[in-house]
Amino acid sequence: MKAKKILSLLLAGTMVLGTLAGCGAKEEKAEGGKIENPEEISAELTLWDASWNENITPGLIDKFNEEYPNIKVNVEFFPIDGMTDKYLTALTGGSSADLLSINNEWVSTYATAEGLLNLDKYIDENNFDMSDFYDGAQTGVTVNDSVYALPYRAETHGMFYNVDLFKKAGYEEMPETWEEFLPIAQKITEQSGGAAKGIAIPGGEWGNTSYQLTNMILCSGGSILNEDNTKCTLDSEEAIKAANFFVDLYQKHGVVPESIMENDNAAGRVLFSEGKVASFMSGAYDIAALEELNSNLNMGTSLLPTFEGAERKTIFAGWSTAISANTKNPDAAWLLAEFLASPEISVEYSTTFSARKSMETNEKYVSDPLLKNLAEAVKYGEPLPVIPQISQIRQIMYEQIQLALSGEITAEEAMKTSTEQINEIL
Amino acid sequence: MKIKRKKLNHKNSGMLFILPALLVVASVMLFPLVYNIVLSFFEKTIYSPEWKFVGLEQYQHLLMSDSFLNALKNTIVWTFFSVLFQFAIGFACALVLSQDRVKFRGVWRCLIMLPWVLPAVIGSMVWKWMYHSDFGILNQILITAGFIDKALPWTGSKSLALISAIIVNTWKMFPLVILYIEASLQSVPKSLEDAAVVDGANSWNCFKVVTWPHIAGTCKTVVLLLTIWTLNAFTFIFVLTGGGPGTSSQVLSMFIYKEAFQNFNFGNAATASSILFIIVAIFSTIYIKSSIGGDES
Numbered sequence: 001m002k003a004k005k006i007l008s009l010l011l012a013g014t015m016v017l018g019t020l021a022g023c024g025a026k027e028e029k030a031e032g033g034k035i036e037n038p039e040e041i042s043a044e045l046t047l048w049d050a051s052w053n054e055n056i057t058p059g060l061i062d063k064f065n066e067e068y069p070n071i072k073v074n075v076e077f078f079p080i081d082g083m084t085d086k087y088l089t090a091l092t093g094g095s096s097a098d099l100l101s102i103n104n105e106w107v108s109t110y111a112t113a114e115g116l117l118n119l120d121k122y123i124d125e126n127n128f129d130m131s132d133f134y135d136g137a138q139t140g141v142t143v144n145d146s147v148y149a150l151p152y153r154a155e156t157h158g159m160f161y162n163v164d165l166f167k168k169a170g171y172e173e174m175p176e177t178w179e180e181f182l183p184i185a186q187k188i189t190e191q192s193g194g195a196a197k198g199i200a201i202p203g204g205e206w207g208n209t210s211y212q213l214t215n216m217i218l219c220s221g222g223s224i225l226n227e228d229n230t231k232c233t234l235d236s237e238e239a240i241k242a243a244n245f246f247v248d249l250y251q252k253h254g255v256v257p258e259s260i261m262e263n264d265n266a267a268g269r270v271l272f273s274e275g276k277v278a279s280f281m282s283g284a285y286d287i288a289a290l291e292e293l294n295s296n297l298n299m300g301t302s303l304l305p306t307f308e309g310a311e312r313k314t315i316f317a318g319w320s321t322a323i324s325a326n327t328k329n330p331d332a333a334w335l336l337a338e339f340l341a342s343p344e345i346s347v348e349y350s351t352t353f354s355a356r357k358s359m360e361t362n363e364k365y366v367s368d369p370l371l372k373n374l375a376e377a378v379k380y381g382e383p384l385p386v387i388p389q390i391s392q393i394r395q396i397m398y399e400q401i402q403l404a405l406s407g408e409i410t411a412e413e414a415m416k417t418s419t420e421q422i423n424e425i426l
Numbered sequence: 427m428k429i430k431r432k433k434l435n436h437k438n439s440g441m442l443f444i445l446p447a448l449l450v451v452a453s454v455m456l457f458p459l460v461y462n463i464v465l466s467f468f469e470k471t472i473y474s475p476e477w478k479f480v481g482l483e484q485y486q487h488l489l490m491s492d493s494f495l496n497a498l499k500n501t502i503v504w505t506f507f508s509v510l511f512q513f514a515i516g517f518a519c520a521l522v523l524s525q526d527r528v529k530f531r532g533v534w535r536c537l538i539m540l541p542w543v544l545p546a547v548i549g550s551m552v553w554k555w556m557y558h559s560d561f562g563i564l565n566q567i568l569i570t571a572g573f574i575d576k577a578l579p580w581t582g583s584k585s586l587a588l589i590s591a592i593i594v595n596t597w598k599m600f601p602l603v604i605l606y607i608e609a610s611l612q613s614v615p616k617s618l619e620d621a622a623v624v625d626g627a628n629s630w631n632c633f634k635v636v637t638w639p640h641i642a643g644t645c646k647t648v649v650l651l652l653t654i655w656t657l658n659a660f661t662f663i664f665v666l667t668g669g670g671p672g673t674s675s676q677v678l679s680m681f682i683y684k685e686a687f688q689n690f691n692f693g694n695a696a697t698a699s700s701i702l703f704i705i706v707a708i709f710s711t712i713y714i715k716s717s718i719g720g721d722e723s
Contacts, residue, residue, distance in 0.1 A: 085687050092472065109690065113472045204582055206668060259559040261582025261671055271560060388473055392689045402671040406584060 032117065034125040035331050042070035043332035046097035048087065050319070051077045052351055053101070060349055064339050071332045084109075091115025091324060098327040099336060102149065104140035104318045105384060105391075111143040112388045117323040119147045122334045132343070136316030136381040137355040143386060149320035150341035151355035156314040156381040157215055158374045159305065160272060160286065161279040163298040165196055174279070174302035178216075178245060181305050185255035188278045198255030200277040201246070203405045205264035210394035211315055212281050213401050216242040218313040218382060219306040224393065225385045225426075232422035234397070234415045242307065243411040247404045261406060273297055283317070284352040284374045301373045303380070316381025318355055353378055389425050396421045459703070465696035472690035484697040494698065496673055497681040501702075504588060504595075504663075504677050505656045511596040512652055516603025517645070523604065524611045535604075542601035550665035553594045557581050557666075587667045587675040594662050599655070603648055610644035611637070643716075650713040657706050678702045 049057050054077050061073045076097065078086065084106050090096035092113050110116050123130065130138055137151035161174050169187040185198020202208040214224060222239035225232055233239065250256040257271060268280040273293035281304065290297060306312050321337040323330060339345060346354040347362050353375050354362065365375040384390055400414035466484065468477040488494045519538065523531055541549060556564045559577035568574045580590040614637050622632045660679040663669060669676035678698065686695035
């Protein structure tokens with residue numbers, strides 16, 4: 001009897017909560033359109049931003065308020081760990097901020113889950129020009145022919161190399177091709193008796209392992225998926241060649257540290273700063289970190305090598321400002337997103353490079369030789385396939401290439417199994 | 427009517443006091459649980475707004491899929507050895523620490539409790555670096571001591587990844603075992619021990635006849651609790667190996683996380699969660715039965 005009563009009470013409570021949860025989810029969604037008299041709009045907005053922008057964003061909001069004094073903006077900062085889970089849950093549950101600063105890779109997932117505002121009407125009716133954004137940025141924020149975020153930050157991987165170790169081996173700079181790179185890496189490894197290896201590759205970090213493998217595949221002329229994202233192409237000759245090279249650097253040539261399977265990007269950075277590896281792939285965000293780790297490090301940056309005869313391509317990565325589908329103030333939110341994506345502001349906002357082509361030669365980038373090469377690399381960037389399954393695809397590639405790196409299977413088998421598994425989920 | 431009301435006041439007034447707590451429990455535990463079980467019968471991804479009823483299909487599919495069975499196998503290995511080492515080491519330490527001849531017992535206790543006090547994420551991060559074959563102190567110690575001649579890729583090799591995680595889990599939880607066992611050792615009456623010694627019992631017999639019957643109940647409880655916690659444990663493997671290399675250290679909690687938050691296949695994740703729930707529920711039922719039984723006797 002008692003147990004029954006308790007149970008019925010609990011169930012009643014559960015049902016009440018269930019109803020409440022149901023109410024929250026359904027709301028009118030904004031459509032957007034032409035904004036008349038923007039300076040008269042009065043609203044209060046919240047922006048969710050990444051923690052590394054903590055010292056930058058407040059200054060930009062002040063500038064925004066010079067133009068739009070009646071739009072109050074509250075900014076909240078979040079660390080990258082768990083960020084995408086948090087944003088996704090908030091967006092689908094209707095409890096997110098009005099604007100979110102997001103990685104372009106999340107756009108397709110968030111948009112497909114109907115969490116983001118479709119910006120097409122704002123873009124068309126306010127004559128907003130998208131063509132100044134890098135192609136990679138445009139593709140990255142476009143899902144089913146609609147734009148869901150305005151890009152502000154862009155980057156791609158380049159090579160960091162230890163100038164002293166290169167010189168000691170008789171080389172001046174990073175070569176153009178991977179084929180030329182291999183003997184350099186071998187010589188450096190040999191000369192130092194293994195104390196310094198040719199290159200650090202992360203084998204134990206989902207994000208960076210799949211990223212760097214993809215970079216290799218792209219610059220051998222291969223790709224993960226075909227043009228219309230309907231079929232996996234990792235079993236192509238080019239992709240297998242790249243995967244083979246990636247695995248052989250460690251398995252066959254021994255020019256990668258033994259700790260490869262435990263390494264993430266941070267470990268690669270530390271190894272590089274200590275002179276234990278002569279090179280590693282990374283982005284502009286690592287320059288400051290490296291200078292902090294070892295201020296005496298004589299380093300250079302360059303474009304990523306390609307395979308002989310292949311076109312130069314690397315993964316385009318970027319960040320954009322998206323508007324929640326549930327925002328109460330879409331017009332004000334659009335004005336802020338537009339402001340943050342404007343040329344000069346995007347240079348200030350981005351901790352790497354601006355997403356705008358016209359800013360490639362901005363003073364901030366060309367005045368620093370380390371930055372200049374990496375800024376040039378951005379235009380070769382190509383985004384990962386813009387489909388919601390992309391993180392699952394990268395997980396499959398990651399697990400398979402790990403097996404190849406640990407010698408369980410060959411790189412070719414890894415690519416073929418990946419292809420089968422990826423085709424299954426497409 | 428009047429009588430009924432009076433009855434409620436007397437007999438069930440206790441219910442009113444626990445009602446707020448019950449409501450909280452219902453909202454944060456029962457609701458998600460029921461929701462999860464219902465969801466496990468539906469095909470639901472983040473991209474499909476509607477729930478498609480598929481009955482037991484997802485259960486059938488999971489129980490036949492290699493990746494799930496691999497995670498299940500790893501979970502069994504992970505739980506069995508974690509609990510075994512946690513208990514064995516904790517038990518031995520407790521016995522030693524409870525000896526009067528041990529000096530500075532307070533200091534030892536404090537030092538030993540440190541791993542347990544440290545947040546699991548921080549502990550795991552520290553271990554990750556200690557394990558590292560280039561920077562890690564563990565390999566250096568082993569090489570210097572002559573146990574190995576080349577650094578081992580602790581978290582990066584198929585054969586060692588799960589073992590590395592078990593070591594960290596053991597390190598983290600054995601202090602708690604000490605705490606429980608030592609507390610229960612104090613309930614052993616000194617007079618009984620003395621009597622046994624006077625009767626000529628050696629220390630093993632004394633332990634078997636006097637000490638063990640007093641602490642057996644606690645030991646059972648501890649082992650069950652450790653089993654339940656380890657089955658659910660996520661942090662160690664997530665931080666140390668991420669389930670890799672490949673899927674060699676993927677346990678059920680990792681599998682569920684990836685299904686839900688990487689593949690966004692909530693239906694499948696709910697199914698796997700329900701299976702894990704059933705496994706945990708079996709141990710919980712034994713635990714609850716035995717602890718209630720213990721009270722009555």
